[in-house]
Amino acid sequence: xxxxxxxxxxxxxxxxxxxxxxxxxxxxxxxxxxxxxxxxxxxxxxxxxxxxxxxxxxxxxxxxxxxxxxxxxxxxxxxxxxxxxxxxxxxxxxxxxxxxxxxxxxxxxxxxxxxxxxxxxxxxxxxxxxxxxxxxxxxxxxxxxxxxxxxxxxxxxxxxxxxxxxxxxxxxxxxxxxxxxxxxxxxxxxxxxxxxxxxxxxxxxxxxxxxxxxxxxxxxxxxxxxxxxxxxxxxxxxxxxxxxxxxxxxxxxxxxxxxxxxxxxxxxxxxxxxxxxxxxxxxxx
Amino acid sequence: xxxxxxxxxxxxxxxxxxxxxxxxxxxxxxxxxxxxxxxxxxxxxxxxxxxxxxxxxxxxxxxxxxxxxxxxxxxxxxxxxxxxxxxxxxxxxxxxxxxxxxxxxxxxxxxxxxxxxxxxxxxxxxxxxxxxxxxxxxxxxxxxxxxxxxxxxxxxxxxxxxxxxxxxxxxxxxxxxxxxxxxxxxxxxxxxxxxxxxxxxxxxxxxxxxxxxxxxxxxxxxxxxxxxxxxxxxxxxxxxxxxxxxxxxxxxxxxxxxxxxxxxxxxxxxxxxxxxxxxxxxxxxx
Ligand SMILES: Nc1ncnc2c1ncn2[C@@H]1O[C@H](COP(=O)(O)OP(=O)(O)O)[C@@H](O)[C@H]1O
Ligand SMILES: [Mg+2]
Numbered sequence: 303x304x305x306x307x308x309x310x311x312x313x314x315x316x317x318x319x320x321x322x323x324x325x326x327x328x329x330x331x332x333x334x335x336x337x338x339x340x341x342x343x344x345x346x347x348x349x350x351x352x353x354x355x356x357x358x359x360x361x362x363x364x365x366x367x368x369x370x371x372x373x374x375x376x377x378x379x380x381x382x383x384x385x386x387x388x389x390x391x392x393x394x395x396x397x398x399x400x401x402x403x404x405x406x407x408x409x410x411x412x413x414x415x416x417x418x419x420x421x422x423x424x425x426x427x428x429x430x431x432x433x434x435x436x437x438x439x440x441x442x443x444x445x446x447x448x449x450x451x452x453x454x455x456x457x458x459x460x461x462x463x464x465x466x467x468x469x470x471x472x473x474x475x476x477x478x479x480x481x482x483x484x485x486x487x488x489x490x491x492x493x494x495x496x497x498x499x500x501x502x503x504x505x506x507x508x509x510x511x512x513x514x515x516x517x518x519x520x521x522x523x524x525x526x527x528x529x530x531x532x533x534x535x536x537x538x539x540x541x542x543x544x545x546x547x548x549x550x551x552x553x554x555x556x557x558x559x560x561x562x563x564x565x566x567x568x569x570x571x572x573x574x575x576x577x578x579x580x581x582x583x584x585x586x587x
Numbered sequence: 588x589x590x591x592x593x594x595x596x597x598x599x600x601x602x603x604x605x606x607x608x609x610x611x612x613x614x615x616x617x618x619x620x621x622x623x624x625x626x627x628x629x630x631x632x633x634x635x636x637x638x639x640x641x642x643x644x645x646x647x648x649x650x651x652x653x654x655x656x657x658x659x660x661x662x663x664x665x666x667x668x669x670x671x672x673x674x675x676x677x678x679x680x681x682x683x684x685x686x687x688x689x690x691x692x693x694x695x696x697x698x699x700x701x702x703x704x705x706x707x708x709x710x711x712x713x714x715x716x717x718x719x720x721x722x723x724x725x726x727x728x729x730x731x732x733x734x735x736x737x738x739x740x741x742x743x744x745x746x747x748x749x750x751x752x753x754x755x756x757x758x759x760x761x762x763x764x765x766x767x768x769x770x771x772x773x774x775x776x777x778x779x780x781x782x783x784x785x786x787x788x789x790x791x792x793x794x795x796x797x798x799x800x801x802x803x804x805x806x807x808x809x810x811x812x813x814x815x816x817x818x819x820x821x822x823x824x825x826x827x828x829x830x831x832x833x834x835x836x837x838x839x840x841x842x843x844x845x846x847x848x849x850x851x852x853x854x855x856x857x858x859x860x861x862x863x864x865x866x867x868x869x870x871x872x873x
Contacts, residue, residue: 414645478686484642486701486752487674496700500691 316580322511322573329566332385340379341367344536348374353552369554371544377554380536381562387530387537388566391448391521392514395455400510402456403463404502410464411471412494422468425461433458437520441529448531451524455517463509470505474498504581508574515570522563538563591658593618593760593792594639599652601638601816608634609816610871611652616760619790621783623807623824625797625839627856631816632796633682636762639794640679641669656760675705678753680763680782684745684770688737695733698752705756720751724781743774747781754785761786764796779806800843804828812836815868834860 332339351374357367368378410421437454444450474480475498483493518538524530525539538559545556594616601609609631616622624632637643639654639661654661656677661669681687688697698720699713708716714733721729724747737745746766753761766782767775783806786793795807803810804824811821812833820833831837841854 478681478683479689481642482679482681482687482749483689485640485673485677485679487670487672487704488700489670497689497692501689503691 316576318572319576319580322569322571322576325566325569326573329385329389329569332382333389336382336386340376340382341365342376342379344375344379344383345534346375350374353548355552356554356558368558369552371541371552371555372548375536377541377558380541381538381559383536384538384541384559384562385566387448387525387535388518388521388563391451391455392517392570395452395459395517395520396510396513398452398456399459399513400463400506403460403465404467404506406460407464407467408471408494408499408502411468412475412490412498418468421464425464428458428461431458434520434523437524438527438529441524446529446531451521451530454524455520458520459513459516462513463506466505466509467502470502471498474501504577508578508581511570511574511577515567515574518563518566518570522559590618592616592655593620593657594794595653595655596635596639597653599635599638599654600650601634601643602648602650603634603644604646607650607816607872608647609638610868611817612813613818613821614794614811616792616794617809618759618792620808621786621793621795621806623795623797623803623810624813625800625803625810626813627839628798630813632798632813633764634816635813636679636764636794636796639762640673640677671705674701674758675756676758677760677762678756678758680746680749680753680761680766682765682768684742684749685737687749688745690737692736693733694735694737694740694748698733698748698755701752702755716755717751720755721748723754723785724748724751726751742770743778746770746774746778750778750782750785754789754791757789757791759792761791761793762796763793765798766795767802768797768799775802782806800828800839801845812839814864817864817868817871819864835864 348370351363351366351370352372354366354370354374355362356369356377357364359369362369366376366378368376368381370377371380406421410418436458440454440457441450444453480493480497483497488497521530521537522539522542525537526543528540528543530537530539541559542556545552545554545559549556592615594614596612596614599609599612600607612631612635614622614624614635624635626632634643634647638647638649641661641664649662656672664672688694695714695717698717699708699710702708702713702716703710706713706716717733718729721732726732726744726747732740732744732748740748750766753763763782767778770778779802782793785791795803797803807824809821809823810827812819812827812835814835820827820831820836822832827836828840831840835856838854838856838860842856844853845851
C-alpha cells in the first residue's frame with residue numbers, strides 16, 4: 303500500500319500530526335496504565351491534606367505533585383484516571399457513531415431514491431436539535447452512567463458521519479472504477495462493500511479522530527452537570543465541577559482538568575486536520 | 588444472412604432527462620468483427636456503449652428501438668441475467684486507464700474477482716490465470732505488477748491490465764470506448780496491435796468506439812459514422828475510405844491526419860455542415 307504508506311510518512315512529518323499523535327499516545331498510555339502511573343488511589347481521601355497546591359507553589363507537599371482537592375485526594379491520580387474515562391468514551395462513542403453513520407450514509411449515497419430521501423430528511427431533522435441540550439435530555443431520560451453517555455453521543459453524532467459519507471459515496475459512485483466493477487458483473491452490495499468502502503477509509507479515519515475530540519467535550523459537559531459516571535469516580539468534567547466551588551482557594555482543581563481537556567481536544571483536532579490534508583490528495587487523485 | 592449478429596442495435600432512441608441523446612442508432616456487430624463507431628466528441632458514442640452495457644446514467648430512458656446480444660433482448664433483460672453476462676460474455680475496455688481501476692485495491696484483487704465470479708476458479712487458480720493473462724498482454728514482471736496498486740503503473744500498463752481483464756473470461760463481445768485516446772502515440776500503436784492480436788486469436792466481436800479515423804483504419808473491419816446521436820453511414824472499412832457516401836464522412840476524413848499523406852492540410856468539419864446535421868437530427872425529435 304505504497305501510496306498510503308507514503309501519505310502516512312508525509313503525515314508524520316507534519317508538525318500538527320506529530321503533536322496530535324503525541325497527545326493521543328499520552329492519553330492511551332495514561333488510560334491503559336493508570337494503576338501503574340497514578341501515585342495514589344484516586345479515591346483515597348486524606349482530609350488533613352486537603353487543598354494542597356501543586357508542587358511548584360509554596361506550601362506544596364511533594365507526595366502530591368499536582369496538589370489535592372477538597373477531600374485531600376491526589377489530583378494527578380484523579381486526572382490520570384479521568385483520562386481513562388475520557389478515552390474510553392472517545393474511542394467507543396466515536397467508533398459506534400462511525401459505524402451507524404457510515405452504514406446509513408453508504409446506503410443513502412449508493413442506492414439513492416426513496417432510501418436516500420428518508421435517511422437525508424432524518425439527518426436534517428436530527429441536526430436541527432442543539433446537540434448539547436439533546437445529550438443532556440437524553441442522558442436525563444436513560445439515566446446517568448458511562449454507557450448512557452456513550453449512547454447519547456452516538457445517537458447525536460452519527461449524523462456527522464452519515465452526511466459526509468453519503469456525499470463522498472455520491473462522488474465515488476460516478477468514478478469509472480465503479481462502472482468497471484459493474485461491467486465485470488459484481489453485485490451492488492459487493493461493489494459498495496469491497497470497491498467503494500475501501501476508498502472511504504482515509505476519510506473515516508479523519509472523521510473518527512475529530513469525533514473523539516467532540517466526545518471528550520461532551521463527556522466532560524455531562525460529568526460537569528453530574529450526568530456521567532457516578533460522582534465518586536474521577537472524571538475531568540467532575541473535577542471542573544468540584545473545582546468551580548473552590549476556585550478562589552484552590553485554582554488548580556478546576557484549571558488542571560480544563561487544561562487536560564483543552565490539550566486533548568486540540569491534539570485530536572490537529573491530528574484529524576493533519577491527516578485530512580495529507581490523505582486527501584491521495585483520495586482525490 | 589444466416590449468421591446472427593453478436594450485437595444488434597436497431598433504431599435505438601435514448602433521452603437523458605428530456606434531452607434526446609440517441610436518435611435512431613442502428614449497428615450490427617457480427618461475430619469476430621471489429622466494428623468501429625466513429626464520430627466527434629459529444630456525438631453519443633459513449634452513450635451507445637453504456638446503453639449496450641446497461642450502465643447508462645440515472646435519468647437515461649430508452650424511448651424506442653431494440654438491442655439484442657446473440658438474439659437475447661438486452662433492454663428487457665433481468666438484472667441477474669445482465670450481471671451474469673457482464674464480464675463473462677460482454678466486457679468493457681474503458682477510455683481512461685487512470686480511473687478505470689479501483690485506486691485502493693491491488694491489481695491481483697481486481698483481476699481475480701471476475702475470474703472467481705464467472706469461471707468459478709479458486710484463489711490460487713485465479714491468481715495463476717491472472718499471471719498468465721498479464722503474460723499474454725506482454726507486461727514485464729507480471730508477478731510484481733499483480734502486487735501493485737494502479738497508481739504505481741504507467742497509463743499504458745494500466746490499459747494492458749484492463750485489456751487483460753476484458754479478455755479474461757473469453758467474452759463474445761467487448762465494448763472498447765476510446766481505449767487508446769488517453770495514451771501517447773507510440774503506446775497507442777502497441778495497444779492497438781495488442782487488442783487486434785487478442786481479438787483475432789479469440790474471435791471476439793468488438794464495438795470499437797473512437798473519434799479517430801486513423802485508428803479505425805488500423806483495427807476495424809466495418810465502421811459506422813455517428814453524429815448528434817444518428818448513424819449517418821455504415822460500411823466496410825475499405826469501402827468507407829475509398830467511397831465515402833456521406834458529406835460528413837468526407838469532412839471527417841479531411842479533418843483526420845493521414846500517415847500516408849503527412850503533407851496534407853487538415854480542414855476542420857465546416858460549421859454549416861455541422862449546423863445542417865444538427866438541424867436534421869433535431870427534426871427527428873418531434
Ligand atoms: N451524464 C451526462 N449528463 C448530461 N449529459 C450527458 C451525460 N453524458 C453524456 N451527456 C451528453 O450526451 C451527449 C453524448 O455524449 P457521449 O456519449 O459522451 O459522447 P461521445 O462519447 O461521442 O463524446 C453529449 O451531448 C453529452 O453532453
Ligand atoms: Mg466518449
